[in-house]
Amino acid sequence: MARLSLNEIEQLSQDILQRHGFSPAQVQAVADTVVAGQRDECHSHGLYRLLGCIDTLKAGKVVPNAKPVPHDRAPAIVLVDAGGGFAPLAFRTGLPLLIDKASQQGLAALMINHCVHFSALWVEIEQLTEAGLVALACNPSHAWVAPAGGRLPVFGTNPIAFGWPRPGKAPYIFDFATSAIARGDIELHRRDGVPIPTGWGVDGEGRASNDAATVLDKGAMLPFGGHKGSALATMIELIAGPMIDDFTSAESLEWDAGCQALPYHGELILAFDPRRFLGDRTESSLQRAEMLFDSIAEQGARLPSQRRYQARMRSQAEGVEIPDALHEDLKALLR
């Protein structure tokens, strides 16, 4: 394993992106997301993700110097056209406008269009909770997941993330895929020749399958939680697809045309200003929310964001370890 400090991760990410022609603003926004992912030991969104990022560039599926353009769509809606670039700079462009609209109207939506998937949603959500807002975000991906009771892929892994600001504490944030499991986990089982658990996917006839290759190549992944997870995945397709004039997961996969690039889609981010809902009862209401968190944590159940915060403290103190092979692959991108 190679050990790197957070500064070294940032520098390496910036160097790789710059070397491949990304504009300074794109470099900074993407590198910041990579550092956040690696720092919090969310490895799939850390340095590893840069490999897919450069593959996507080489496939001609991302615009390296895209300049996101914001539009004031409605009093409570800001639109940012990402122009075919990665999502983080588009989010950064829309963030102050979203915060402003949420505090003025009470709640507001940021619709990001024409962006290439990159960001972990929790990285974006955290920037809204830092502003004292409650936030919800979701996006489609590539159509890999069948509806409950079906056999053909319709949904993406369709993540949904939510954040709640906690006075004096790190925010409550969850961020999960609406598929039963990440596609990467099924790929690892295929590589290792290990059967997958029942419930992760079906074969081409819709029968439960424990064979990773069958699920990935001939069948489909399954949503989490049966018909309820399937309904949530449908909602995400709709509100972060047609409702914001952007691709569904099926349309993203069709646009990919076999390149295996990162998904191309829109993203919907909602922000709620608790001060506008609560007025002079904001502080006491946020305190009541703490009782909810306490009643979960005190019985030994996990609050979803805690693992990331522990990893963050470790990484800030000690740096992070990555496999030597990944380090070599990354350095090769600098040549």
Add this chain to the structure above:
Amino acid sequence: MARLSLNEIEQLSQDILQRHGFSPAQVQAVADTVVAGQRDECHSHGLYRLLGCIDTLKAGKVVPNAKPVPHDRAPAIVLVDAGGGFAPLAFRTGLPLLIDKASQQGLAALMINHCVHFSALWVEIEQLTEAGLVALACNPSHAWVAPAGGRLPVFGTNPIAFGWPRPGKAPYIFDFATSAIARGDIELHRRDGVPIPTGWGVDGEGRASNDAATVLDKGAMLPFGGHKGSALATMIELIAGPMIDDFTSAESLEWDAGCQALPYHGELILAFDPRRFLGDRTESSLQRAEMLFDSIAEQGARLPSQRRYQARMRSQAEGVEIPDALHEDLKALLR
């Protein structure tokens, strides 16, 4: 079984509510919800619910002549104080204001405070999709459900419902509890002395239990979908509890003080106007959404609202059947 027409159901509901002192506006709003529930064969929200409704009144836990008061909270937020009455009249009071704000701002929230649980959320969602809006609603209930990995009840059965308008067709609507199963289903297993499936609940030590009485009296129900369902239930507690200055499920159960009345809580309803998101691309985007529904339905997977619409057509043509015992219990309420 007794067969009743929809008109007879409406008349019976109105007579019972009036007989017990509900004001004319409350009678109409509650009766309309009962008729919708019974008509769509959502029996737990049909005539059966009137028994709990009158029990709640007798326990002194609902105000029969409450007059909901609307407040213009922020440009995108309308608040309706239900004044301790059942939810439907409060929703009816806020509906035109919510529609107006959503079409003006792009999206808007209706926060209902101090209402006694009554409504099925899909009945409310349908009134928003009829206005061409996309809608999302949720509420806490009584704390009966433990977080994933825990053993003590924290969450309610916390329903979440979503609706999408389909041009020329009945809307896409889902409405599900974030518990693995309805509490009523576990009660039926207890009554019949039948073990419950693994995954519905835990005993007081957090171990999986197949005994209905243990889960209901000493342990806790479980959320659907493991830690993901648990996270959603947490979100609903927060955004339809402290964010709108109303009770969490734990606070609702505490307020109940053993009366076993219907939950007392707030409700959050979000409405999005697709025309403000999409402008002149509204029609083409709604057509693209139809491709998503087709790709689900054509492979034989279920769209969540279809069963209700089939029941509705049947009920409108033939009326509905209810058990004689229920019919007698209802008629007894008229004496």
